[in-house]
Amino acid sequence: MNQARVLDYFAEAALNGPGRIVPDYGVEFTGLTVHETGEHPVEVRVNDHGTERTIRAKYVAGCDGARSGVREAIGRKHVGVMAAHAWGVMDALVNTDFPDWRIKCAINAEAGNILHIPREGGYLSRMYIDLGEVAEGDNHQVRSTPLETVIRRANEILHPYAIDVKEVAWHSVYEVGHRVTDGFDDALDADRHPRVFLTGDACHTHSAKAGQGMNVSMQDGFNLGWKLGHVLTGRAPQELLSTYAAERRPVAQQLIDFDREWSSLMARKPEEISDPQDLATYYLATAEFPSGFMTQYGPSMIIDGSSRQELAAGFPLGKRFKSAEVTRVGDGNVVHLGHHAKADGRWRVYAFADADAVKLSSWAESVEPLFARYTPKDGDVDAVFDVKAIYQQRFDEREFTDAPALFRPQTGPYGLTDWEKIYSAAPTVWCHDDIFEARELSRDGVVVVVRPDQYVAAILPLDDVDELAAFFEGNLLPAS
DSSP: OOHHHHHHHHHHHHHHSTTOOOOOTTEEEEEEEEOSSSSSOEEEEEEETTEEEEEEESOEEEOOOTTOHHHHHTTOOEEEEEEEEEEEEEEEEEEEOOTTTTSOEEEEETTEEEEEEEOGGGTOEEEEEEEEEOOTTOTTGGGGOOHHHHHHHHHHHHTTSOEEEEEEEEEEEEEEEEEEESOSBSOOSTTSOOOEEEOGGGTEEOOSTTSOHHHHHHHHHHHHHHHHHHHHTTSSOGGGGHHHHHHHHHHHHHHHHHHHHHHHHHTOOGGGOSOTTHHHHHHHHTTTTTTTOOOOOOSBTTBOTTOOGGGBTTSOTTSBOOOOEEEETTTOOEEEGGGGOOSSSOEEEEEEOOTTSHHHHHHHHHHHHHHHHTSOTTSOTTSSEEEEEEESSOGGGSOGGGSOGGGSOEETTTTEEOOSSEEEOSOOSSOOOOHHHHTTBOTTOEEEEEOTTSBEEEEEOTTOHHHHHHHHHTTOOOOO
């Protein structure tokens, strides 16, 4: 889905959400100071439509782009180089005799290269147009290249085809830069808890041709967001916030490495291409990265390094939970297990039953006090942990009311039973896959713990409740 529509959906969701949020683009960040003491130690100065204001905050997230003022204020530096190669980019409405105009194309010609991406509406298209090497000492003058020059270059590359540009909705000229900030928060001292964080282009910049700018930035935000939520509501200790930079900076470096290789492949001349399928082959071979599934976080307070990976080989520890179809016992509907998870800050605990479900029943009884320890007394019993059971039998061989009470919580203002926490794995006419087979799960049963941002955090046997308790003791605080 293209970025313009994603931003529209975000704006719509923000407006219709509880906060009724409408972005105000007339507020300019002018500086900040982090004080050593105080409940709101970060002092942020802004120019609000011509009026100077000061805001005091517990934490600040700098999502203010490649020229980030927040980054400068906390003393962080962009590390890396600008490539000596320029590209023009435009969103245009055109008439053309190029036959593949509505197909994504990587075009290599003697005159240069174009990455062409059809956009929404059936007419708009984006073109990344090779402007060639940047002269030494250019001092970014190439960024002033006129639109007419960019269009002329596009026609030179496309020859013998041509484009007749009717309107350009947006255009820019940029030099490819590959840079990562030397730190993603203000904790210059390892003993100090971070208060200010950087996300997106404020901490990593690269070319736009792989379509990863928005995607990786949203992953930054999701990673930081649930952790801030946990700390601000007293659910987790401040140490949790240090895992943001520890997890996301390696991903940013991986992005830079990926984009550098992708940009080099895009900028080749025809005589340098031995196989016309090279570009497609590379993109398909690395498909997990642009789709967001290659990221794998290492052991930490929220990734259990002692997990039993062999019990669930298809759910790699530290990677995104890879969904599969199951049948809901309550109504016989086939659903994707992972698609039921919402971005609500809860931990998901998937309990995959042993063959006769004896271990599962014992596990459910043993963990109730553990989960209750972290659940607010005035909250629903599943306010912190969304616990689901997946049985090995067919859905019509299980009785919903026979399942342990843990999987049949009564929640909400009326205390109604939640019928959507018990599932069946055995294939049926409607569900052809068995999740135990598809994700290589132990038939002796296994517990898979998934973080609020949908990354696998722990894999444990059904009969090891102590290890589960030790894991949550390391990252959560008892409910007050």
